[in-house]
Amino acid sequence: MAVDDLSLLINEGEIFGIIGPNGAGKTTTVECISGLRVPDSGSVSIYGLSPHRDRNRIRKFLGVQLQESSMPPRLKVGEAVDLFASFYPNPVDPKGLLETLGIGNIKDSMYKKLSGGQKQRLSIALALVGNPKIAILDELTTGLDPEARRETWALIESVRDLGVTVILVTHFMDEAERLCDRIALINHGKLRVLDTPEAIAAMAGGNRVRFVPSKPVDDKTLYAILGVNQIERKERYITVTGIGDLAASVINSLAKAGVSVSEIEARTGNLDDAFVKLTRDETSDASGVPPQ
Amino acid sequence: MTSASAESRETKPRGHFSELLMVEGKLALREPVGLFTGIGVPTILLVVFGLIGVANPGNVPGTSYSVIELYVPTLMVIGFILLGIYILPIAMVKYREIGWLRRVSVTPEPPSRLLAAQLIINLVLAMAAVLIIMLGSELIFGASLDVGIPYFVLSVVLSISVIFSLGLLVAALVPSQSVASGASGGLIFLLFFLAGLWVPPATVGGPLATIMYYSPSGAAAQALLNSSFNTAPPTTAIVTMAAYTVVFVFVAIRYFRWE
Numbered sequence: 013m014a015v016d017d018l019s020l021l022i023n024e025g026e027i028f029g030i031i032g033p034n035g036a037g038k039t040t041t042v043e044c045i046s047g048l049r050v051p052d053s054g055s056v057s058i059y060g061l062s063p064h065r066d067r068n069r070i071r072k073f074l075g076v077q078l079q080e081s082s083m084p085p086r087l088k089v090g091e092a093v094d095l096f097a098s099f100y101p102n103p104v105d106p107k108g109l110l111e112t113l114g115i116g117n118i119k120d121s122m123y124k125k126l127s128g129g130q131k132q133r134l135s136i137a138l139a140l141v142g143n144p145k146i147a148i149l150d151e152l153t154t155g156l157d158p159e160a161r162r163e164t165w166a167l168i169e170s171v172r173d174l175g176v177t178v179i180l181v182t183h184f185m186d187e188a189e190r191l192c193d194r195i196a197l198i199n200h201g202k203l204r205v206l207d208t209p210e211a212i213a214a215m216a217g218g219n220r221v222r223f224v225p226s227k228p229v230d231d232k233t234l235y236a237i238l239g240v241n242q243i244e245r246k247e248r249y250i251t252v253t254g255i256g257d258l259a260a261s262v263i264n265s266l267a268k269a270g271v272s273v274s275e276i277e278a279r280t281g282n283l284d285d286a287f288v289k290l291t292r293d294e295t296s297d298a299s300g301v302p303p304q
Numbered sequence: 305m306t307s308a309s310a311e312s313r314e315t316k317p318r319g320h321f322s323e324l325l326m327v328e329g330k331l332a333l334r335e336p337v338g339l340f341t342g343i344g345v346p347t348i349l350l351v352v353f354g355l356i357g358v359a360n361p362g363n364v365p366g367t368s369y370s371v372i373e374l375y376v377p378t379l380m381v382i383g384f385i386l387l388g389i390y391i392l393p394i395a396m397v398k399y400r401e402i403g404w405l406r407r408v409s410v411t412p413e414p415p416s417r418l419l420a421a422q423l424i425i426n427l428v429l430a431m432a433a434v435l436i437i438m439l440g441s442e443l444i445f446g447a448s449l450d451v452g453i454p455y456f457v458l459s460v461v462l463s464i465s466v467i468f469s470l471g472l473l474v475a476a477l478v479p480s481q482s483v484a485s486g487a488s489g490g491l492i493f494l495l496f497f498l499a500g501l502w503v504p505p506a507t508v509g510g511p512l513a514t515i516m517y518y519s520p521s522g523a524a525a526q527a528l529l530n531s532s533f534n535t536a537p538p539t540t541a542i543v544t545m546a547a548y549t550v551v552f553v554f555v556a557i558r559y560f561r562w563e
Contacts, residue, residue: 033403046410047410047563048409048410071410071411071412072412076410078403078407078410079403080403081402081403081406081407082402082403082404083404083407084398084399084404086334086335087327091327092322095323095324095327096411098320098323099320099413100406100411100412101412103539138407139322142411142412212307256510
């Protein structure tokens with residue numbers, strides 16, 4: 013079973029991220045939302061409509077970008093966008109959309125001649141040309157170079173600013189952290205966490221400071237420092253993890269104990285750490301109680 | 305949410321099948337393998353059998369037809385087979401394999417329209433093949449056809465129906481393009497044989513002729529032969545084609561997968 017007992021409430025006008033390791037059930041979840049898959053049990057409701065029963069009505073305001081979907085090799089970019097525009101009752105201007113996406117200059121190129129980034133932009137164009145209220149984007153920036161990724165992110169933000177609800181499936185943590193208003197972390201088909209990127213990042217155990225003390229310090233002294241939760245030692249380095257302004261409290265407290273510190277490296281907790289921690293917690297905790 | 309009211313107003317989709325048909329038509333012209341296979345191959349065979357007929361004037365022994373007259377219906381059926389069993393299913397399987405049917409299925413447009421457009425394009429090509437073979441055989445190679453229009457139309461419609469529905473069945477059952485090429489290739493030669501490309505059923509006789517007459521392509525060739533000379537096609541041929549069509553369409557719909 014790819015997804016089990018998963019409940020989500022997505023708000024209108026937000027960028028909602030769905031993250032999780034490969035095979036976690038991300039794509040299955042959005043397939044249920046887009047009506048490509050009928051759930052065995054449970055229900056999906058979009059503006060009070062069911063993707064399965066009311067598919068004809070929902071499809072008019074739902075834009076979908078599918079992972080690993082290709083197009084006829086000799087179809088031209090402009091033709092594809094015009095064709096999809098003809099499918100929808102109130103499409104946006106296809107020409108303007110291609111300009112916005114930076115592929116207006118290749119509208120006469122065939123699909124098979126496009127680069128990976130251009131294919132991805134065309135795929136985004138097809139998801140947006142119907143003027144959707146909800147856009148589901150699956151692995152949006154996979155295969156894009158760093159510059160194109162940043163441009164795509166800016167585009168997604170401008171789409172959200174137009175009032176479109178964006179459901180973003182990704183396995184890039186920087187993408188989720190940058191774009192999403194809220195994130196659902198899915199693993200083994202279950203919802204692990206649903207919160208803002210900042211709140212999830214804080215679950216990684218917060219901040220981390222690595223330093224070299226001028227003379228040996230025992231654990232007791234370190235644990236006495238305000239905010240320190242965890243200590244790791246490696247060669248001459250000590251790494252402490254905790255919350256608050258860790259670097260400052262380490263320096264001050266150790267100075268009082270007559271220890272000076274050098275080679276300080278401080279890092280704030282991020283979504284990457286949280287992701288690794290939350291997905292790892294689960295493998296060691298077979299009972300699968302979601303961390304809160 | 306208040307914005308749902310905008311959706312509850314039933315917005316009629318625009319009349320856009322023409323747009324889809326036009327795009328599919330352009331794609332067919334850009335990849336002219338369908339044109340070449342469905343029309344070019346029967347045309348080449350028309351020339352080959354036309355020249356054989358010129359070299360061997362008079363009626364084929366045991367029949368009242370000249371060589372080219374005997375082969376006119378077989379060549380038409382060959383055109384239908386190439387379009388219906390090869391071009392059509394491979395186009396459909398390709399659209400399924402690359403995820404195009406799936407992509408279209410999340411738009412308001414039913415993906416069946418893509419298949420309908422493919423069907424229409426191949427029907428147009430089949431009609432063109434019929435015209436080329438009839439006009440070419442009469443004007444260039446001196447066949448004296450005596451087409452009974454109602455019989456001939458009925459025979460063409462049923463022949464295309466039985467062969468194209470078999471093609472739909474292939475599209476429904478094969479999982480990938482490579483399997484489709486293999487399956488279609490084998491099936492094509494079997495159907496060519498049954499339609500009388502190597503030996504016309506009129507000249508073989510015996511149980512083999514019976515098998516040919518009761519096969520989809522053999523029945524088609526027989527009905528087309530009779531109606532090309534203003535004779536009613538045999539009821540057995542009509543019933544055979546209609547029955548196969550019903551079965552093929554039923555099974556194809558039952559097993560067709562969109563992804």
